[in-house]
Amino acid sequence: MKTSIALQCMAACALGVLALPAFSHVSLETKTAPAGSSYKAVFQVGHGCQGSATTGIRVQLPAGFQGAQPYPKAGWTLAVQQEKLATPRDSHGKPVTHDVSVVSWAAAGKDAALQNAHFDEFTLRGKLPETAGPLWFKVLQTCESGSNDWSETPASGSSAKGLKSPAVLLEVSGPDAAAAAPMPAMAHAPGAHQH
Ligand SMILES: [Cu+2]
Numbered sequence: 001m002k003t004s005i006a007l008q009c010m011a012a013c014a015l016g017v018l019a020l021p022a023f024s025h026v027s028l029e030t031k032t033a034p035a036g037s038s039y040k041a042v043f044q045v046g047h048g049c050q051g052s053a054t055t056g057i058r059v060q061l062p063a064g065f066q067g068a069q070p071y072p073k074a075g076w077t078l079a080v081q082q083e084k085l086a087t088p089r090d091s092h093g094k095p096v097t098h099d100v101s102v103v104s105w106a107a108a109g110k111d112a113a114l115q116n117a118h119f120d121e122f123t124l125r126g127k128l129p130e131t132a133g134p135l136w137f138k139v140l141q142t143c144e145s146g147s148n149d150w151s152e153t154p155a156s157g158s159s160a161k162g163l164k165s166p167a168v169l170l171e172v173s174g175p176d177a178a179a180a181a182p183m184p185a186m187a188h189a190p191g192a193h194q195h
Helices: 002-019 175-179
Strands: 026-028 032-034 038-045 054-060 066-070 076-091 094-107 120-127 133-143 147-150 168-173
Touching: 026 133, 026 168, 038 054, 038 133, 038 168, 054 120, 066 076, 066 094, 094 120
Parallel strands: 032 168
Antiparallel strands: 026 038, 038 120, 054 094, 054 133, 066 120, 076 094, 133 147, 133 168
């Protein structure tokens, strides 16, 4: 099953690479952000599922991503799931025991579905953890026919190299790196795009 999805995506992405090198599969507009900052996550969807139009985007928020707020989208129905935190945190002197764990957008009708050849963005914001390191957003892309489960993460580190269906990576940089204006990660340079 995994193999067939990978092959499907390979075919889809080969086309994507020719047409729009920087906008294949699902990736973040801004791939690096400083620890502890407020971050606007713009998920860019570059293709559907083996040619089929996208009807749903479900984003699982990584631990440490706080207070997520989705941007509503015309034609799409929003849903938000909360989860009990393993460790409650403090917010303005009050304990926070639950937080948003999943945000999803579903096409409200056939007309709203994102055609395979088109491009769109799904946006949410939240506060980043105070510690630097990779944050992986697992994204389930559902389509009129089939789905792409962008959920693979490496055993360690932040390289998606060799992963067939990588989760979406945000590099959280330390205070030093933030001051030194980090280079945007080139995870989706034409040569690097592989499934
Ligand atoms: Cu792709």
